[in-house]
Amino acid sequence: MVSAKETSSKEERNENSTTNLSIDKLKKFYHDMLLIRRFEEKAAQLYGMGLIGGFCHLYIGQEAVVTGITSVQKHQDTVVTTYRDHAHMLACDMDPKGIMAELTGRIDGYSRGKGGSMHMFSLEKNFFGGHGIVGAGTSIGTGLGFAHKYKNDDGVAIAYMGDGASNQGQVAECYNMAALWDLPVLFVIENNKYGMGTDVSRSSAGQLYRRGEGYGIPGEQVDGMDVLAVRDAAQQALNYIRSGNGPYILEMMTYRYRGHSMSDPAKYRTKEEVSSMKDERDPIINVKSILLEMDVEENDLKEIDKEIKSIIKESATFAQESPEPPLEDLWTDVLVESK
Amino acid sequence: MPIEILMPALSPTMAEGNLAKWLKSEGDAIESGDVIAEIETDKATMEVEAVDDGVIGKILVPAGTQNVAVNTPIALLLEDGESADSLSDRKSSNKVQPQAYEEANKKEDSPAMSSEQIVGQPTGAVIENRDILYAQGAVIEPPPFDEAAFFTDTKELSVREALRDAMAEEMRADETVYLMGEEVAQYNGAYKVSQGLLDEFGEKRVIDTPITEHGFAGMAVGSAMNGLRPIVEFMTWNFAMQAIDHIINSAAKTLYMAGGKLGCPIVFRGPNGAASRVAAQHSQCFASWYAHVPGLKVIAPWSAADAKGLMKAAIRDPNPVVFLENEMLYGQSFDVPTDENYVIPIGRAKIERTGSDVTITAFSINVGKALKAAEELAKQGIDAEVINLRTLRPLDRWTILESVKKTNRIVSVEEGWPAAGIGAEIAALCCEHVFDYLDAPVTRVCGKDVPMPYAANLEALVLPQSDDIIAAVKKVCYVD
Ligand SMILES: Cc1ncc(C[n+]2csc(CCOP(=O)(O)OP(=O)(O)O)c2C)c(N)n1
Ligand SMILES: [Mg+2]
Numbered sequence: 151m152v153s154a155k156e157t158s159s160k161e162e163r164n165e166n167s168t169t170n171l172s173i174d175k176l177k178k179f180y181h182d183m184l185l186i187r188r189f190e191e192k193a194a195q196l197y198g199m200g201l202i203g204g205f206c207h208l209y210i211g212q213e214a215v216v217t218g219i220t221s222v223q224k225h226q227d228t229v230v231t232t233y234r235d236h237a238h239m240l241a242c243d244m245d246p247k248g249i250m251a252e253l254t255g256r257i258d259g260y261s262r263g264k265g266g267s268m269h270m271f272s273l274e275k276n277f278f279g280g281h282g283i284v285g286a287g288t289s290i291g292t293g294l295g296f297a298h299k300y301k302n303d304d305g306v307a308i309a310y311m312g313d314g315a316s317n318q319g320q321v322a323e324c325y326n327m328a329a330l331w332d333l334p335v336l337f338v339i340e341n342n343k344y345g346m347g348t349d350v351s352r353s354s355a356g357q358l359y360r361r362g363e364g365y366g367i368p369g370e371q372v373d374g375m376d377v378l379a380v381r382d383a384a385q386q387a388l389n390y391i392r393s394g395n396g397p398y399i400l401e402m403m404t405y406r407y408r409g410h411s412m413s414d415p416a417k418y419r420t421k422e423e424v425s426s427m428k429d430e431r432d433p434i435i436n437v438k439s440i441l442l443e444m445d446v447e448e449n450d451l452k453e454i455d456k457e458i459k460s461i462i463k464e465s466a467t468f469a470q471e472s473p474e475p476p477l478e479d480l481w482t483d484v485l486v487e488s489k
Numbered sequence: 490m491p492i493e494i495l496m497p498a499l500s501p502t503m504a505e506g507n508l509a510k511w512l513k514s515e516g517d518a519i520e521s522g523d524v525i526a527e528i529e530t531d532k533a534t535m536e537v538e539a540v541d542d543g544v545i546g547k548i549l550v551p552a553g554t555q556n557v558a559v560n561t562p563i564a565l566l567l568e569d570g571e572s573a574d575s576l577s578d579r580k581s582s583n584k585v586q587p588q589a590y591e592e593a594n595k596k597e598d599s600p601a602m603s604s605e606q607i608v609g610q611p612t613g614a615v616i617e618n619r620d621i622l623y624a625q626g627a628v629i630e631p632p633p634f635d636e637a638a639f640f641t642d643t644k645e646l647s648v649r650e651a652l653r654d655a656m657a658e659e660m661r662a663d664e665t666v667y668l669m670g671e672e673v674a675q676y677n678g679a680y681k682v683s684q685g686l687l688d689e690f691g692e693k694r695v696i697d698t699p700i701t702e703h704g705f706a707g708m709a710v711g712s713a714m715n716g717l718r719p720i721v722e723f724m725t726w727n728f729a730m731q732a733i734d735h736i737i738n739s740a741a742k743t744l745y746m747a748g749g750k751l752g753c754p755i756v757f758r759g760p761n762g763a764a765s766r767v768a769a770q771h772s773q774c775f776a777s778w779y780a781h782v783p784g785l786k787v788i789a790p791w792s793a794a795d796a797k798g799l800m801k802a803a804i805r806d807p808n809p810v811v812f813l814e815n816e817m818l819y820g821q822s823f824d825v826p827t828d829e830n831y832v833i834p835i836g837r838a839k840i841e842r843t844g845s846d847v848t849i850t851a852f853s854i855n856v857g858k859a860l861k862a863a864e865e866l867a868k869q870g871i872d873a874e875v876i877n878l879r880t881l882r883p884l885d886r887w888t889i890l891e892s893v894k895k896t897n898r899i900v901s902v903e904e905g906w907p908a909a910g911i912g913a914e915i916a917a918l919c920c921e922h923v924f925d926y927l928d929a930p931v932t933r934v935c936g937k938d939v940p941m942p943y944a945a946n947l948e949a950l951v952l953p954q955s956d957d958i959i960a961a962v963k964k965v966c967y968v969d
């Protein structure tokens with residue numbers, strides 16, 4: 151039956167999780183999280199140079215969440231998220247060059263320069279956006295799950311939302327329908343403690359992971375700074391969903407180091423709060439120290455750093471060299487052409 | 490070569506700022522992510538983080554410097570193995586970027602391009618896409634369709650039955666088509682439009698939803714993105730206001746935002762406009778709301794034949810379609826072609842009555858009122874042409890304008906409020922394209938500019954009646 155679990159319940163899972171982990175898997179986590187971090191830092195730099203405009207929401211600090219979940223997802227699963235989406239696309243194995251070129255508004259971007267930071271899609275990689283309206287992605291994700299069930303393709307829809315988004319009426323509506331119809335949907339609340347400048351304690355009553363209880367949806371709160379804890383929780387949730395039990399809620403306790411978007415100086419929190427997260431809880435440093443404890447050479451990791459550096463450099467160059475879309479593109483893609 | 494660290498912009502509008510403080514000094518080793526300086530504008534103070542690893546070779550702009558232009562190099566970073574010697578012969582490697590920034594900024598100020606400028610770009614290719622031509626304001630002949638040929642073999646059906654038959658035929662033909670909405674399954678539809686569909690297609694494809702328009706509209710959109718072709722019934726369009734975010738932001742805009750990579754084939758349907766005596770919250774025409782939105786197609790049928798042929802077209806269309814029915818018409822019967830291939834091209838109006846003295850345009854229930862008015866006018870010696878618009882987006886500009894060229898007078902009829910309505914659009918079109926043909930001002934017959942009252946006598950005053958149409962026609966014909 152339904153149970154809402156707190157972080158503690160996963161301690162046992164964690165115990166055997168590291169022991170079972172191969173060094174290669176851990177290195178992959180390190181690689182994937184670092185790729186996201188370096189990508190975002192580069193995006194910030196290009197933004198600072200005026201090459202990226204508008205809203206640009208960085209994922210720095212939250213890397214463990216999407217990395218851990220994606221690592222246990224199957225190829226037929228679908229993903230939808232909010233405007234804070236660069237990392238989800240990288241995790242879905244979309245090409246960093248195409249993402250960066252979309253950020254700079256160029257023709258080789260995933261949306262040919264017409265979507266920007268918040269709106270990219272890839273049918274090939276089962277990534278369904280990139281949505282700018284808080285809460286909308288959750289309904290769309292529930293619909294992705296509806297289609298999985300309809301087509302009976304053994305897929306699960308993974309719908310990411312923020313802590314702020316979890317208060318949207320449509321989220322409650324979708325919990326109800328997903329539970330009512332046993333839809334294969336994993337609802338992931340990325341609780342980074344703030345919705346713009348509002349601390350979650352000022353916006354949200356009760357516990358977010360327990361919001362499904364009334365509908366019979368199990369929920370769990372997970373240390374979202376620990377990629378192994380995330381992976382284990384996601385694996386368990388996905389097994390539960392894929393066995394036909396209906397939806398599941400994972401509340402990932404995480405933290406964004408940067409402001410809400412590029413122009414937010416984040417005055418609503420103390421420097422100490424930010425630096426204690428960075429210094430003590432950083433997901434990448436965590437994995438790095440596990441690897442070093444396992445006697446992996448520092449130099450091995452340097453190789454990974456180097457490889458990522460060159461991927462990022464290449465995508466930044468690509469994103470600057472790719473031309474702007476031709477002016478006649480203004481008119482295309484409003485409608486699928488009538489036959 | 491040493492890497493230049495540039496003065497960053499905190500926002501797209503920032504052109505310069507103050508370098509408040511250096512947190513690192515020359516010779517310090519830094520790692521990507523380290524905070525190296527603080528900059529400030531009149532609005533905010535922000536930290537500058539390093540994006541590369543290395544050693545600060547030289548600080549070019551000292552702390553406390555005011556008004557440092559964005560993209561000015563503020564320091565030089567030595568990479569692994571580089572020595573400070575390499576600093577002397579450095580060439581600026583960042584020429585391209587400041588320029589790009591300036592260009593980007595310039596563009597914001599330059600006036601918006603007119604459509605002519607864009608159309609005139611030397612693309613070499615001739616635009617053949619009707620939708621693009623339409624968006625550019627072109628008046629083009631509607632898609633060819635020999636409608637009369639289908640009327641050789643007909644059957645009398647109510648609008649309600651015609652809609653049901655259209656959905657059933659398309660559901661038989663395509664497994665991915667499904668119907669969802671409140672009361673559509675077990676109750677056979679609040680207005681019995683989905684009569685029998687649950688029995689035939691089962692609960693997998695005919696789905697009763699909870700009363701959660703916002704959620705299920707978004708869900709349907711997600712399912713359309715993931716390979717299905719949903720038909721979403723709103724019990725009435727009044728309640729779709731809770732879902733309008735998904736209709737516009739999620740359904741209509743996705744294809745464009747995805748650069749054409751991902752579309753949303755979906756039909757949103759239900760009764761629109763005033764029913765009878767249900768007052769303000771349940772009586773409103775949304776035609777102009779949705780007709781305003783690029784990325785949507787908007788249909789408002791009148792006859793059962795329209796309903797059948799256009800519902801089939803809507804379900805087959807790869808784009809989101811808003812299908813505005815009318816409760817008062819559900820029970821009315823018309824001849825409907827029996828041929829299952831009777832699919833009316835979206836964007837084609839129908840001349841229901843030809844005439845030479847004046848053009849009357851109408852859609853949905855008002856087509857009937859316009860035809861009644863035309864009969865009465867004929868008795869008085871005025872020969873009116875009645876155009877059933879059927880599609881409101883893309884509007885069949887061609888048929889309207891050709892008619893006006895012939896009659897030189899036009900009266901637009903709609904149930905909605907006048908402001909920014911369908912009639913306002915038609916008036917603008919006539920001014921733009923057939924101004925010289927007009928012998929009288931374009932005239933609108935609209936719903937009165939008030940919320941719908943409950944009292945029978947007041948309600949009748951709000952809605953356009955045949956008498957109102959007759960009066961407007963007489964006015965543009967200068968007859969009294
Ligand atoms: C419906 C809606 N209301 C307001 C906004 C403006 N807005 C954008 S992001 C945001 C905060 C969302 O916070 P949260 O859900 O916690 O996600 P996070 O940004 O922390 O990832 C707001 C209010 C919006 N995009 N959509
Ligand atoms: Mg948040």
